Amino acid sequence: MTTILKISAESLEALFAALGDSGRRILGPTETDGRVDLGEVQTPAQVADAHLQLTLSAKEAVFPRVERLLSYKTMPGKVELNDAEPDIQPTVLFGLRPCEASGFGSLDSVFNWDSRDKFFNARVEQMTVVGLSCTQADDACFCTSVGGGPGSTKGSDLLLTPLADGHYLVEILTAKGEEIQALAPHLFQPAVNEDKEALLAKLEPHFDREALTAKLPGLFTSELWAEQSLRCVGCGACAFVCPTCACFDIQEEADTKEGQRLRCWDSCGLRQFTLHASGHNPRSAQAERWRQRIYHKFSYFPQRFGEAMCVGCGKCTRACPVDMNLKEHLTQACGT
Amino acid sequence: MEVLRNKAQDLLAQGQAQIVIGYEAGTGGIRRPSFARTAADTARLVWDADCISNLAGYLTRPEIKRMGKTAIVANASTLRALLQLTAERQLAEDAVLALAVAEDGTVTELATAQAVTDHVAALPDALSAADREQMNLLASMSREERWVYWEKELQRCIKCYACRSSCPMCYCGTCTMDCNKPQWVPVPSHALGNLEYHTVRAMHLAGRCVECGECGRACPVGIPIHLLTCFAEESVHQQFGQKAGASAKLDYALGTFRPDDKESFIR
Amino acid sequence: MATKVATQFEPKITAFVCNWCTYAGADLTGTSRTKYQSNVRVIRLPCTGRVDFMLIQKAFARGSDGIIVSGCHPNDCHYTSGNYHARRRWMVFTELMNFIGADMRRITFSWVSAAEGAKWAALVDEVTNTVRELGPYTEYQRLIDAGVA
Ligand code: SF4
């Protein structure tokens, strides 16, 4: 059951202090030289507020860009193998947009699909998500077309919505959210008759995701993908910034005496991604790679897990060097 | 703009080009690459001061080459890259029709490498004033400060390769980064991997970079990565007196030498 | 009571040398029993033309505190022009690395012929002393493992 409360700006500051005292690290959007990154903060004042979105997504917190899985040493006659035991601190992710918060669900589907990923789960267990509803949206956003919304509670343990009087509406959504509240219950006040919907950004849905998913199998051989991808330069930017993209590469860095195995982000947009040792590449053209990106997110994934592997955050669109606007391309596909 | 659209239409109609590469309005009005193959497509073409990206990277793409004769709406960066690509024999001389648009909207057809060369010679320096200032600022720092500067910048790199993919001169089918038998440059975007990647890239662009700044603009996390390649290019220019993007005939500076090359550090 | 000797920092120095001149020169240093410091690990390559700038970075990444690159004098390259090509690359590489902020006092380029055994010994001594003075190359070494979660 969701509990709905209110917190003042001053009390939020006190809550940050309480979180710190409880041994939790707080990560939030921080701005340096106009660039917004996820960084460690101690007070709400350090949290960037003018931005719409982090450039990269918060998936870094549970799926780092480079992560050691194991290391080893070879000695005459034996190998000493060490599983990596990542040092993970209890962490509060503060101020994540609802789209971004809901992205953890997609990652969870992948990392706990057939086997449970030790590293991902260890990080998720230690993580509490404090979401922050959106009061503005831009031309790249399309959360409402993929089942989300500017005030969606999905993925958050606790969701804040800024109120006109400088307070925040607080929705306590999970047991982890309750733990936060329990750290300093006196900081929260009852919320009476607050109209959350009225406070949120207005964003009309642009396309029907389920209709798109139904349509895609019939479009596989369409010229559309080659048309759309003509300007795509085939980098990894869209996948790397995406809160739901989970592809990784395993790299072994070793010499004759020791080595380590690293997991690092990878992207289906890169030519190398599907290149076989034989030299054959089943997705040899960018059109095929672009189609794969769309199909994975809006056809294959929904078939397996019942929802799109996309939260409509628009980060890919903003990060793309050539403005491959995903919302626009999906809308076009729906109308084809 | 009408002049440009009409020109593109004429070229397509008369079969002088099968594709016209230019700019169109994108998300929130920003400019993005556009490809016109029909009269209807040309209506999307726009031209204004925001058309700053370098489009020349598309000229070497097989998908584009297959379409036939290409015309390209070309700003200074695109023209320079066009010349450099020709010098590096990635494009046959005079294979591409460049359309230079003046401020008043008039379109000049530059059909030969010579015409492009002459046109480019009259244009101002490639590097923007802001970039020049940043370069000077870096030069004025102590080397320890520069190290910290680049250490911090490069630690943000996620190795998405948007810089490489956007650079018209990074056309190699298999980049050194992708050579993995053995893996020469580390794949992960850790500190060493990033430093090695960007040093290799800058070294491989020394004498070839046309200083368009596209790689820096492409970077999703805002690293001014073009400063490295531009620096390497300028180092070549100063020491060996040749500039990439100035002519369609240019030997690769690091593929040649002069017995009297002058240095001061070899003992 | 045993006196405590302050352990002096001993730098690790990697030398990339060409087979035909500097390697032979270093050999001559040995056969003529010239004494010089033992901090240098010599890596023999066919020619300075083979000294990819990446080798220098790899050496630092594996913990070298200083680097020597050496080959035949101009005009003496066994392959005629390997060293001329190499020289051009170094001319750009040194400027680029300086722009990145690398400590260029740690990289020494030299021409040492097969007859210059004494020059090799003096070069190694000088570079060893300089790098010992500079201390470990911590700026570079702190990159090792940085950025891995
Ligand atoms: S595909 Fe794009 S819009 Fe969808 S979740 Fe990923 S970054 Fe966001």
Ligand code: SF4
């Ligand atoms: S869509 Fe954009 S970000 Fe993604 S691979 Fe293509 S050019 Fe890169």
Ligand code: SF4
């Ligand atoms: S390296 Fe960067 S600045 Fe140089 S040509 Fe390539 S994209 Fe342009």
Ligand code: SF4
């Ligand atoms: S575009 Fe930026 S983040 Fe991507 S690889 Fe280049 S420097 Fe790194």
Ligand code: FES
């Ligand atoms: S063989 Fe000695 S430098 Fe070329």
